[in-house]
Amino acid sequence: MRLARVLSLLAAILTAATLVAPAAVAEPPLRLPDYVTDNAGALSGGQLANVQQAVDTLYRDRHVRLWVVYVASFAPKTAVGWTDATRQLSDLGDQDAILAIATEQRSYAFLVPSAAASGATSAQVDNLRVNKVEPALHSSDWAGAAIAAANGLAGLGTSSGRSGGFSLVPLLIIVAVILVGVAALLLWSRRRRNKRHEAEVAAAKRVDPTDPDALAAVPLDALDELSRSIVVDVDNAVRTSSNELALAEDEFGQQQADRFNRAVDNAKATLQQAFTVRQQLDDAIPETPAQRRDLLTRVVVAAARANRDLDAQTEAFHELRDLVINAPDRLDVLTQKLVDISARIDPAQTTLTQLHSEFADTALASVARNVAAAKERLDFADQSISRARELVAKPVAGEQNELVDCVRATESALQQAGSMLDAVDSAATDIRRAVAALPSAIADTQQGINQAVAQLTQGGLSDTDELTAARDAAVKAVAAAQTDGTADPLGAFTELTQADADLDRLLASVADERDTAERLGRSFDQALFTAQSRVRSVSDYIDTRRGSIGPEARTRLNEAVRQLEAAQAKQKSNVTEAIARANGASMLAAQAQQLANNDVQSAQRTYMNHYGRVGGSSNMGAVIGGIILGNILSGGMRGGFGGGGGGGWTSSTYGGSSGGGGDMFGGGGRF
Template sequence: MLAVIAAALVLAPVTAAEPPFRVPDYVTDNAGVLSQAQRTRVEDAVNELYNERRVRLWVVYVDSFGQDPVGWARVTMQISDFGDYDALLAVATRERAYAFQVPSAIMSQSDATALQRNAIEPALRQRDWTAAAVAAADGLATPGASTGPSSGSGVTWYGLLIALAIFGLIILGLVLWSRRRRRKRREAEFAAAKRVDPLDPNALAAVPIEALDDLSKMMVVDVDNAVRTSESELALAVEEFGTAQTEPFSRAVGSAKTTLAQAFNVRQILDDAVPETMQQRRDLLTRVVVAAAKADRELDAQSEAFDKLRDLVINAPTRLDTLTQQMVDLTARLGPSEQALAALHNQFDAAALASVAENVNTAKQRLGFADQNITTARTSVARPVGQQMGLVDAIRAAESSLGQARSLLDAVDSAGADINRAVAALPDAIADIQNGVNQANGVLQQGTTTHQSELSAARDQAAAAIADAQKNGSADPLGTFTRLTKADAELDRLLASVTEELQTTKRLSRAFDQALFSAQSRVRGVSDFIDTRRGSVGPEARTRLAEAVRQLQAAQDTRATDLSQAIAHANGADMLASQAQTLASNDVAAAQRSYTSGWGGGGSGSDMGGVIGGIIIGNILSGALRGGFGGGFGGFGGGLGMGRSTSFGGSSRSSGRSYSGGGGRF
């Protein structure tokens, strides 16, 4: 018989108890008793409770508590940092135990007991885990409502029917109101979702999942319509302009169709019979929205160019007239530009005019090419619609040629003024860059900058530019001025960086001196405090002081190489010394209390001072005091010799919060 019992005990299933833990989410199903639909129902009830009363209900399912349910729940709530508006329903499904804890500020004990007895426990007895959580949420949403069976006498059937009718109307009104409220909330969320950047997954992560679903459906429909419309317009454009002119638009439509197909494929996954988790569904919806938005952007990127292409053909006759007039105007400028160029050659060397010497001849070539393309375009315009191949290319070629001819002639007209301006500005430019060279020499002699080699190279380049300007300035004023300004700009940039670096170094040096002085003063003061009270200060304060001294030395060692790090070390030393002072003061205060209480007020103040200061530990503790005060000194010795601070690392304080509810078996 004993063997049978032992075998039964060995073979019996053992459910490991789950210790209290920090609750990660409003619904935590470590027991695995909820389906996805059931979890969603519980989450909806919890969210509805928060929206109505700003009360947070946390629901936890585990296999076993392994201890008193209420105690398990209280520890879990403490670990989870629950506040005055956090309630917990914890259920151990296998050991049939539960706890329902709610702050008294939310629900009274009587209401909590009624809610447990009449709503939560009946559902748990039926193993309807979802109904129990929903009942808890509903009960918290309407505290004080009757949750138990009614009793009484003298109620007529007529009055009962009226009451039931009124109750039914109220329920119907609440249902309609709730549906309307949810619809308006969903509409508001959808409107907000449409304002989010659809190409930003991080922004989409904040959109409620129902609004994200609505957004994905709207976008695939809108983009599909846009793709279909673009395909129709593209077919007409290809017939009118040919494949070469419309190739960018064809590529954009094809890319948009491919991206949209990916979006439709993901929507199919969402709409099939296979359920997804909430996170999987959110990830798929985000992919749909991003893909549809990408396809839409690809079409938008080419829409403006497509419209311009269509307008160019429609307005071709007017455009050609304008180009013809521009050509006449530019042709009239050729003679004056030739005369201006000849005058410049008489005034300046050929090197100064190298950039514009051939401009007039080149402009004549561009005008001839423009005239040829204008003639070709007019021939194309005269053909029927659909046979105007080459029209767009001819118009654009003419426009480009005329633009280049205009730029060439403008350069000739402005060359004289630019060169004369450069000649007038050269002396000031040379003087300015010479000042920069002198300033760079002064900085390089100090040898205190990290830009030493760069600044030296820039100074040498600036000096070379000065020498070149003094030698060749009259032959090529514009080129000389350009080289001067370029060298000056680089030298000024490096000088500005060096100046800022030196100013930063000065500021950091002042900050370091201040931090070092403060840390040294505090470390010295704490060291003196501990030294004169060494008989009562424990190891924690001494450890902090030793680390402060180490940080202080590190600050001084790193000053020459890294001022920022040195300041950090000094500030760290200051903070550690402050902690050491607090710990040491607490130890001394504890020793004084222990001295007074341990000796019953006996002994002189000077004796206590000697003990605390560590002066008479060696002779008196081993002799007269031990005999004179007996066993009472044992506690004092522990308080002084091995005193521990009770402040470092924080303290555990009771919040004073009271709870309603309870727990038990079901």
Template sequence: MRLPRFLGMLLAVLMTALLAAPAALAEPPMRLNTYVTDSAGVLSGSQRSEVGDAVDTLFDKTGIKLWVVYVEDFDGMGWMSWAQQTEKLSDFGNDDALLAIATGERSFAFVVDPSMTGGSSTLTDNVRRSRVEPALRKDDWAGAAIGAAEGLAQGKGSGSSSGSGGSAASMWPVLVVLALAGLALWGWLRIRGRKRRRDEIAAAKRVDPTDPAQLAPLSLDALDALARDIVVDVDNAVRTSEHELELAVGEFGPERTAPFRAAVENARSALSQAFTVRQTLDDSIPETPLQRREMLTRVITSAGRADRELETQTAAFEELRNLLINAPDRLDALTRELVALTARVEPAKAVLQGLHEQFSDTALASVTGNIGEARDRLTFADASITRGRELLARPAGDQSELIDAIHSAEGALGQADTLLDAVDSAASDIKRATAALPEALADIQRGIDAAGTLLTSADAPSAAELRAARDAAVAAVQVAQRAGESDPLGAFGRVTAADADLDRVLAVVDAARQEAEKQARMLDQALFTAESRVKAVSDFIDTRRGSIGPEARTRLAEAVRQLEAARAKRATNPAEAIAHANGASTLAAQAQTLANDDVRASQRQMYGGPGGFSGRGTGGGSDIGSVLGGIIIGSMMGGGRGRGYGGSWGGGSWGGGRSAGRPSSYGGASRSSGRNYSGGRF
């Protein structure tokens, strides 16, 4: 009967507390981002400046960073708990001090690390009693913060100066030697740094400026120097190319110079963008290192590509100029080549007639018309050479068509040579194809069988492409079996082409299958790791739930969600499933770390300092474990009898729960984690 009665009383207390809660918005612990935070709005503009000046002066004199925060209330936590949570959220160190003032509930916290005051709490207590509390009782909110800053500055200064006069004279020689050594070291490091920077910039100029991957390892200084140099180089190249373009248009005409004009325009556009980015980098608005790296890389790569395109087009025009200069010699060489190929026509015709006596017309279909085609190419080449000699006699400005004539003659002679070579090699090619065809058929059949085996699987990768390649190979085999004797060369060509395509698809399928197997192994391992970590941290929190806060539980809940997503996508998208599983592992590890911190903090609060467990009259360590594990609920809520933790903790009754965490005196002091905590009501 006691439990229902207790629950009823508890419900009544909670309802009363909710109804009596103030209308003002509570101020939970926060991460402080500025040294003066006025959430309560009690400071005027000038007062805020005065407090800021006092905080800055304290830091300049002593190195102590005093953080001042004004709130309406401490969210029902009590001054000490609120201060501890705010310190944790703000990543405070040994040189950080906190003055938190709840103006509405008239409570404050003053936290100073003992290392700031020579290991003693006397200075902190004196500043609190003589400067902070008197000002707070008069509602002098700015005066309390200024008094705290000035008191810490005076106490720190006087403490550090004591006992130093007698040894100051003896320290001068040492200080001079140290100063000289430091100066020498500074000079050496400066010289070494300059040399290292020169070497790094020299190395940066040897990388490919168009490849972002090669630019990634470079430092920001090297990237900046490279960007400056390449912009200047490309600007000079554009200016030179514009002049060269004018000459090239007059020399070769607008049509032939169109690629060069496009390259110049692209380079000019890339250069304009580079100058815009350079101006952004050089203005008064700073960029983050990542933004600066991205912008410098963009400048270098765009300018590098433009410069490379200009170089390519410049080389092409140099070749054209050389061709014009050497045109007489080139036309003579083409004439000699024309005569030699013309002499090969009749012998090639005789060879072709002999082939028709050995092989069928179908087998020789690919070379039957070669003699006539070769004669046509030679006639066209002769006309182009003649036209070239006519253009060569014209003035230099009227010779732009000469390049086309030379290129046309070169192309025609090259094709005639290929046609005649095909006739000369036809006999040996046919015999070789006839001998190699059986092995080619056997090889393609092995590929067809392998493809058929893979296609029986429902989840075969690239099944449509594989089926098409398999069917094409089967068709090539059927054609070769029908026409292998009459056209062995054609049959061999079709079989080898189909076999090569089938082998390519089989290689792709095999690589995909191996990748799928690898992903499956990785996914199994990722899921196993995630499940193990999630279960471990879940068990940890479950058995210590009395001391675990919301942060660890939130990370665990998100880890569980990621794990469920990984399981859901296991069959449809293994890559995403792996990402979800790895995310679950990371979140579980974070939850474990946060849970460990919460348990250690609870153990310190229970074992150490006033109000901690003494092990007498409370059941000893077993009761502590029960509390941490969340088993003993009544004691934590202040409703149990004979198991209250008793004593004051941070100026208030810890046994009354968080809602009873306010101190009962006008100012007490306590210690937690080695820091001096003082505060209370005012």
């Protein structure tokens, strides 16, 4: 009995000991208080610091948060289920990875969102888990497992997305350096090429331009630029000589001026050859380098010979017009002319205002600014007269040249102002005449349309398709003239006469030849009138703004004149071709007007950028009009002038272009 009671007591003690002995207690999922949570007591103080440092480094380098938690057991949940529940309770996001370790249960879970892996694949994360984390856990290296996880995640970032972002910066820097280097090289190359070109042009201008053999050594690009500048300079010289020669004829009579007239006419004929060749260079048909060199050489030689013919008469002409003698009487005459032309300003402005109220801007392009430009010329003439009177009142040795310049500049400015006001009056007359005649032109074209319809209705024509197309084009031209003809009557005439001529050409083979010939004659008259009007207005425009208009506009105008002359020559032998030539002249004149407008606008901007308001708008008008020598065609100002008190500039006069090689080209300005 006693033994039984002892055994029972021992059994009770063992049972109680078993109930109170330590055991692996399961811990439910929790909200993690910090990046490293050691509820299992697995880490020493140093180990905890090492793990914390690894976690902090990962966040600093990649902004990925690794949460590490140590517990004794996950039971009854699975490792992944417990870890996922803890993630949710801890509000972990896409940049939060978690490593959960049950030290006594010896199980773990390592969950890494794809965003935290920075582009790494699932296989790469598994490789980190199996080959880095698990071996440390297998050795009970609790701290080493967490550090391996942190370092591994950092390595994933470096080898995948993170490395791409990091290496892209130096790559971009290298690319940028290369691009800057290439840009600098291109800029240097372009500047070197420009300097070489400038040197070649300067050398070309020192060559005798009348010698084809000497020009053969000039590079092609330099020869092209030389041809462009020389036709402008010589055309300006011819225009200036013609204007001053007209004054000489009024003063001394036709007989005294005959030899100078012959020189100007010869120069015009020779220069026309240069413009004809220049037009061939500017057309849409390409030339071989050899052909282009030959044409450019012909342009330069022809223009240079025209210039030489004028220069040969310059000294004799200046002797004839000794402007120093009787200067006071000349200035009195010029003053009266200034008053007379000034009195025309207001009526011309009224006329122009009325025209603008009736017609489209395209119909008035050649005269739209003529009144304002005439005022500029008159202001300049007034300043020149005042300065000339000062020089006459106080004659100083060596200032005769300035006095001559003042007289010539005044004459040229007054001539241009009068020409501009004449152009306004002519435009009013021409446009109103065109408006009055437009119904007749429409009726003529409509008659052709009716005849074409009748012929097409009868059928049996060999050229039905061509006649149908011509009829349709004529119908379109008539409709446009009826709708917009009063806004731009000259333009409407061009389209109508072209359509009418095409119809007449086709109807000539199927209709009464005499009736068709009469209608062709009327079409020719209309086409000729339109062409003459347009050519005249553009020529006046270039003449009064010759200091700012480049070779392209002059070339188109010269070709328009040639086509106009050809139209008149063909009137008797081939009226259809004559109409086509006249219409071609109108179109070329319109192109010349647009190019000239662009040149003048560009010159005005260049002048204002260079001089601002210094010298006044009258000086700008004198430069643009070619009264004061200078060149603003190439974006800069070559030559110069003083303002206010006069002096410091030279007016243009009869004779060839006076500029040397440097003055013909180059320039600069202030920015």
